[in-house]
Amino acid sequence: MAGDGSDQRALQYEQTLMYGRYTQELGVYAKEEAARLRESGQRRSVSDRSRTLDLLEYDKGRCAKCRRSGYPYVLEPPAQDFISVCTVRCQKFLISRVGEDWIFLILLGLLMALVSWVVDFCIAICLQAQKWMYGGLDSNVFLQYLAWVTYPVVLITFSAGFTQILAPQAVGSGIPEMKTILRGVVLKEYLTFKTFVAKVIGLTCALGSGMPLGKEGPFVHIASLCAALLSKFMSLFGGIYENESRNIEMLAAACAVGVGCCFAAPIGGVLFSIEVTSTFFAVRNYWRGFFAATFSAFIFRVLAVWNRDEETITALFKTRFRLDFPFDLQELPAFAVIGIASGFGGALFVYLNRLIVQFIRKQKAINRFLMKKRLLYPALVTLLISTLTFPPGFGQFMAGKLTQKESLVTLLDNRTWAKQGIAEDFDYIGHSQAWKHPQLNVFVTLVLFIVMKFWMSALATTIPVPCGAFMPVFVIGAAFGRLVGESMAAWFPDGIHTDGTIYPIVPGGYAVVGAAALSGAVTHTVSTAVIVFELTGQISHILPVMIAVILANAVAQSLQPSLYDSIIRIKKLPYLPELGWGHHEKYNIRVEDIMVRDVRYITLNCCYRDLHNVLLTGHLKTLALVESAESMILLGSIERAQLQSLLSQQLGRSKRLEYIRERAAAEKKHLSVVSIPGSEDGSQRASQEVRFQISTEESSFSPTRPAPQKPLKPALKRPSVVERPTEIPTSPNDNSGIALKNLFCASPDTEGLEDDGDVEDDMTIREISEWEEKQLDEQVNFNNCKIDPAPFQLVERTSLHKTHTIFSLLGLDHAYVTSIGRLIGVVSLKELRKAIEGSVTVKGVKVRPPLASFRDSGTSSSENEATELHKLWDRHKSMSLPREHTPSESDEKSQ
Amino acid sequence: MAGDGSDQRALQYEQTLMYGRYTQELGVYAKEEAARLRESGQRRSVSDRSRTLDLLEYDKGRCAKCRRSGYPYVLEPPAQDFISVCTVRCQKFLISRVGEDWIFLILLGLLMALVSWVVDFCIAICLQAQKWMYGGLDSNVFLQYLAWVTYPVVLITFSAGFTQILAPQAVGSGIPEMKTILRGVVLKEYLTFKTFVAKVIGLTCALGSGMPLGKEGPFVHIASLCAALLSKFMSLFGGIYENESRNIEMLAAACAVGVGCCFAAPIGGVLFSIEVTSTFFAVRNYWRGFFAATFSAFIFRVLAVWNRDEETITALFKTRFRLDFPFDLQELPAFAVIGIASGFGGALFVYLNRLIVQFIRKQKAINRFLMKKRLLYPALVTLLISTLTFPPGFGQFMAGKLTQKESLVTLLDNRTWAKQGIAEDFDYIGHSQAWKHPQLNVFVTLVLFIVMKFWMSALATTIPVPCGAFMPVFVIGAAFGRLVGESMAAWFPDGIHTDGTIYPIVPGGYAVVGAAALSGAVTHTVSTAVIVFELTGQISHILPVMIAVILANAVAQSLQPSLYDSIIRIKKLPYLPELGWGHHEKYNIRVEDIMVRDVRYITLNCCYRDLHNVLLTGHLKTLALVESAESMILLGSIERAQLQSLLSQQLGRSKRLEYIRERAAAEKKHLSVVSIPGSEDGSQRASQEVRFQISTEESSFSPTRPAPQKPLKPALKRPSVVERPTEIPTSPNDNSGIALKNLFCASPDTEGLEDDGDVEDDMTIREISEWEEKQLDEQVNFNNCKIDPAPFQLVERTSLHKTHTIFSLLGLDHAYVTSIGRLIGVVSLKELRKAIEGSVTVKGVKVRPPLASFRDSGTSSSENEATELHKLWDRHKSMSLPREHTPSESDEKSQ
DSSP: OHHHHHHHHHHHHHHHHHHHOOSTTHHHHHHHHHHHHHHHHHHHHHSOOOHHHHHHHHHHHHHTTOSOOOOTTOOOOHHHHHHHHHHHHHHHHHHHHHTSHHHHHHHHHHHHHHHHHHHHHHHHHHHHHHHHHHHHTTTOHHHHHHHHHHHHHHHHHHHHHHHHHHOGGGSSOSHHHHHHHHTTOOOTTTTSHHHHHHHHHHHHHHHHTTOSOBSHHHHHHHHHHHHHHHHHHHTTTOSSTTOHHHHHHHHHHHHHHHHHHHHTOHHHHHHHHHHHHOSEEEGGGHHHHHHHHHHHHHHHHHHHHHTTSOSSOOOTTOOOOOSSOOOOGGGHHHHHHHHHHHHHHHHHHHHHHHHHHHHHHHOHHHHHHHHHTTTHHHHHHHHHHHHHTOTTTGGGGTTTTSOHHHHHHHHTOSSOSOOSSSSSOOOOOGGGGGGOOSSSOHHHHHHHHHHHHHHHHHHHTTSSSSOBSHHHHHHHHHHHHHHHHHHHHHHOTTOSOOSSSOOOOOHHHHHHHHHHHHHHHHHTOSTHHHHHHHHHTBOTTHHHHHHHHHHHHHHHHHHSOOHHHHHHHHTTOOOOOOOOTTOGGGGGOBHHHHOBSOOOEEETTOBHHHHHHHHHHOOOSEEEEESOTTTOBEEEEEEHHHHHHHHHHHHSHHHHHHHHHHHHHHHTTTSOOSSOHHHHHHHHHHHHHHHHHHHHHTOOSOTTOOTTSOTTSOSOOOGGGOOOTTTGGGTTTOOOOHHHHHHOOSOOSSGGGSOOSSSOOOOOHHHHHHHHHHHHTSBOOOTTSOEESOOOEEOTTOBHHHHHHHHHHHTOSEEEEEETTEEEEEEEHHHHHHHHHHHHTOSSSOSSOOOOTTOOTTHHHHHHHHHHHHHHHHHHHHHHSOSOOOHHHHHHHHO | OHHHHHHHHHHHHHHHHHHHOOSTTHHHHHHHHHHHHHHHHHHHHHSOOOHHHHHHHHHHHHHTTOSOOOOTTOOOOHHHHHHHHHHHHHHHHHHHHHTSHHHHHHHHHHHHHHHHHHHHHHHHHHHHHHHHHHHHTTTOHHHHHHHHHHHHHHHHHHHHHHHHHHOGGGOSOSHHHHHHHHHTOOOTTTTSHHHHHHHHHHHHHHHHTTOSOBSHHHHHHHHHHHHHHHHHHHTTTOSSTTOHHHHHHHHHHHHHHHHHHHHTOHHHHHHHHHHHHOSEEEGGGHHHHHHHHHHHHHHHHHHHHHTTSOSSOOOTTOOOOOSSOOOOGGGHHHHHHHHHHHHHHHHHHHHHHHHHHHHHHHOHHHHHHHHHTTTHHHHHHHHHHHHHHOTTTGGGGTTTTSOHHHHHHHHTOSSOSOOSSSSSOOOOOGGGGGGOOSSSOHHHHHHHHHHHHHHHHHHHTTSSSSOBSHHHHHHHHHHHHHHHHHHHHHHOTTOSOOSSSOOOOOHHHHHHHHHHHHHHHHHTOSTHHHHHHHHHTBOTTHHHHHHHHHHHHHHHHHHSOOHHHHHHHHTTOOOOOOOOTTOGGGGGOBHHHHOBSOOOEEETTOBHHHHHHHHHHOOOSEEEEESOTTTOBEEEEEEHHHHHHHHHHHHSHHHHHHHHHHHHHHHTTTSOOSSOHHHHHHHHHHHHHHHHHHHHHTOOSOTTOOTTSOTTSOSOOOGGGOOOTTTGGGTTTOOOOHHHHHHOOSOOSSGGGSOOSSSOOOOOHHHHHHHHHHHHTSBOOOTTSOEESOOOEEOTTOBHHHHHHHHHHHTOSEEEEEETTEEEEEEEHHHHHHHHHHHHTOSSSOSSOOOOTTOOTTHHHHHHHHHHHHHHHHHHHHHHSOSOOOHHHHHHHHO
């Protein structure tokens, strides 16, 4: 019984979910839905269901302000009365609370903190196991090597294989995908439970191997998965969870939680997630991110305290620099140098990463081989990297035995490693010992570490496992900063400050600056500065860090896209490039310079032939609907799929059968008709009605916006990029049209054969084609067609800057350019992208000249408008007073 | 000569500025412009100008991509050639660089750092002078009192008077106004040089008086003023500075700079400014804020180092809490209590502040008196406050002799004041001594301090001088935190931690938490947490601070609006309330629930009488233009002012004179006409043409958006709220119409008397009214009228949530609701505000029921659309095939 109830609840959930869905696979949906409704109707009448559940159903209905009036006439046996009332009260309370955002955010934070902690715990165990194996075999170097190498290879291979099998979407960072999802694109299967499992387990194994991989990016994805799943789960209780806008808001908060609980850095997490995933940020959602991230970071650290890892809540990589005199003013040039060098380094990292990916892709032979043995590439890369870090081997020159975390802790140490002036050497205690080599200078070790880790990280992040690049880059940056810091310390052993006290230079401070700068350069963010403060627990170096990060960003942004944008391009995710740093020539490009003037449109009084032609020629996703070819007044837009289905209805088999039936009826007058076409037709009508009613439901202000269309619902590609010619013909069972076949060259009539059987399809090919010609000449009836009544409109003079803003704000795919109601052009993402990239990358040869910034203020344009208005007006006159007009001169003279 | 050149440049600047201007006072502008052009033309032909300037002009032309082709045909004397070429090159380089954002941001940062430092310096001197006077007169308490009291009274009175005389706009914080400006509203005189001077000097005096006033809010305003003025100044060199979007971006950056250089808190500054001024934030502008704020904070602190105030760059209120064990996990409840209490306190503060303002306003008698003696109120308040803080008087119980800065330093001290367990008392050194009273417990002192300062700050911020409330609130919060901290320290003298080492409680940490929480509660921001870290230079208390701030925000936001929103409401600035914390019922309201269905519209073929009627009945700012009353197809919108001017042209004196002239000409056929009506008419036409051509220039995508219309240009009120009936009639010199007089009941024809003098206005009143009746029956000619060709459109099903987003994203004022091109309603800011507030504040009695969340999925709506489409289609049919239709049944049957 309970299963039955939850089943029904799930059904209702899916139903409500659908209202938010745009127009995807609605034919299929309508069919399924009809079948399910029928089924559930039967079940309802048959099965005996608990009254509590019914009442719950009722309450839910009220709570969600839905018009389902429930079943108020259920009769209660008095015995069960009290219990059920109690249950209902409790559930009611639960339900009313459960809908509130903060509950959701706390649950999300809690969940993610637990996940983060468990993952960290498992990774630590994995790494310890490797160390233990390596340490236990110290009698035999070969066995040691074998253990050192086999362990990561096995783990990475398992991770790659597991991810590949369970959910290939879990591969990689996840931040590029989240950026795309938050931009409004629905990615297939990206937010499912399978992906969650694959990502968590894959990530744990990948990081447990000790490869230079990061946890941050995947955690953003995991948090989003968590949010999506939690939202799905909680929609079982409340009525608010199927709202699209809310889900987007929650996903944005989840991204913040992901970073926040990964580094115990709530503020940095929020800012970083905003910078890497959003284009425009609603300040009203700000608190969500802060709330969830803080709670998550708090729990994450509390878990560490409870586990006795820490005495109290402190930073993850706590530093202990002196507070009074953190750095000298004269050290600032060195910090600036770190910033600029990191900028170049960051750009190089992104470039190298892309190069490796493209190289692997291009080499056909390698590729084919690797594709066959999917797990070979990860294994080979891991083998190479772990061989090089083998501590008794080359690893001894680059502190190879340290894990990533250990390296970072040592690099941020506040003691100086190279004190050349002072006799007694710094005693390398603990992990810091790894940096000391009997033959080599610490500088050489550092340089080797930086160089080796640099390409290793770039290479390792191309392995198809869930992994991020933030942490490796962070460590490299810290090492680079340390190198500069140690050099400074060697150069000025007594510090720079001249008057009075000696303040020696703190190389650890340089490491902090370097880490923030390099990670900022790679990700193109400024908030790495905040992350670094939260990670180290000290903010005393704020100005050097900020200066270095800003310089690094300035350099890196002018050379390369960010790592995430680079991945977006490699993966060919739909994207809209940013307007870069002060490319002010773009303020002067206007829509009329980039719009496509040759718009495909259909008119209100067009016939099916026009429809047919338009569909045949273009490959557009939506078509503009104008009043008439003369007036060109834009009424709305219609999706291609809708038109295809209109056409297929008109030329379809059922229509033809109806025609045959009518003809037969006309012939056999006064005879009783055997078949019941009315009912059959009616049911078909009904299913169609459901189909289009539902799709209009959420067609709110900008239905051209693919954004809010159920990012939680998998199995959808980009909704407006729908071209599924194989599906349309199957929805009404009619696809034997000839003209139709031209259009959809796929799926010949396999189902069409099992038809009603009441009338025979006795028409010859010739008759059919005649009939079709006749049908094509009929006027289109748009009644059942889903028209987007207010597609987004721009005017010619809208600047590129503003257009870009609007497109990214509203997640538009295209916008029509109108002039006083008249359609004159269309701008799609493609044109916009071309215009932006044309003027950004190809500096010399612009796609279009940036054109007149102050084009002389529009005598022309004003006249233009005036004449257009004239036309409209005249047309109007001529319509209301037909056969009388001498249009264009009359009223100009009459003035 | 140079003056001449710059004059012309200024002219060009103003001209280009105008293209960005919306439609304000265009008649006036056109006149002025024409006069100026004439004048400059004369000057050009007369004056002998330097070739260099001419060439510069030429280069500027090219650089700015403007079509002014300059004077390429100037002949060069060979001697001057080389020099001029050099000059040109230099200037060219300068110009090309000057246009880049970072130059602007650096200049802005530098300027603001200097201003901030100078202001701080002057304030410090003022406060020192007061101390010195007070200290010098310690022989006589009465003289001391006089000195203690007179000094602030004089300063505040001067500040109030100076501000009042020079620029009353400089009064108050400035953040509410900047919020409104960034929302897109143009406030009158808010960004002028006069305001800048008044604000800086007024602020210095006000803060120098030692009143509990803050510097932050005014600095946001000052930075914006700086940006606006700098932008104006730099537009003399480059061509990019007149771009509206850019100016808004720069203003946003300036707000960050304001906070950043005030507290040397770049990150907190950026975040705080985003939170208090923006609704939606473009991540692409992020770097601007960071860059400028960092640079500004850097220079600000470097100035302190150079002035030998500090040894190196450190935080403004540096703390020295221990790093290893900043706080115990078990102290967290105390921090949470601080957060919640601060939330209530913050709400109380906002309420108290508003109460005082409203009380002062309501008391008619007081008010009249105060209005007469404008400076009396400030003086009285100052007298009261300074009397109470007089150190030998009541001030001894509340550390009255400490300045705000000193209080804060002592409150953040890392030593514990009340160690009851330990015998040897803490020796109150330095300023901390003030907190120790021989008779009183330190707890009493703190409580008195908090209570007194609380109402004093709330009162002081109502004084009409430039002042903010952030810093006073911050200090009160710190005191409250300290109070809790000291209590905890007294309660647990050995700390809470049980196993092993003793970690005593640090009351300074509580003070930090309290400061962040209370200021966060008053301003409704989370970023005060970041500001507090940057101010103290320590981030170790991040989790307690975040938790307290979030709790404080949660409490305060549910009780009161933020201080800035409260001021916005008091000042009645145009605002759009935020969607609050998780009011999810608003996801379910749709546009059709709130829209006004009775839209005023004009049709394309309407006559002037309709125009007249529409203008007489409604009080709307813009009117929809539809194709015809039957079709209701929305073509665009026209501003009221435009229509008024259309009507005034039609009924105006000049038109009538023309009519008389024509009549006369018809009468005296074959006679030579004395006057030259053609040329006169032509010039008028030309001026009109200029007028409307210019206005269409920038009417880009959403001209309903008042936003980008020249916030830099003063003297404009909200552009779309234009109702200046006194101006319209004066623009064409015709205002003796009778019907017209009904419309604009102001300004009888004073100018109308000095007319051309060539024809006599010999019409009688009756003739005139007959003529007017005839004129009113003519069809309107919209040719010269500025039509907004793409007003923003929504559909019925757009949710309130989305509508709010769009309105705040795009800064809309109203949007039309259409259904397949047909106008069916309008939603303005008013309706939206009502809907939001209705469901936010009046929880029980909602303005409208939240209505069906899943209204059953639209059989009705779909039918609705279908029928509308029918109508349209039928109408269309009936038009193309007139007198033949039987509209609504025919094609429904044919299916």
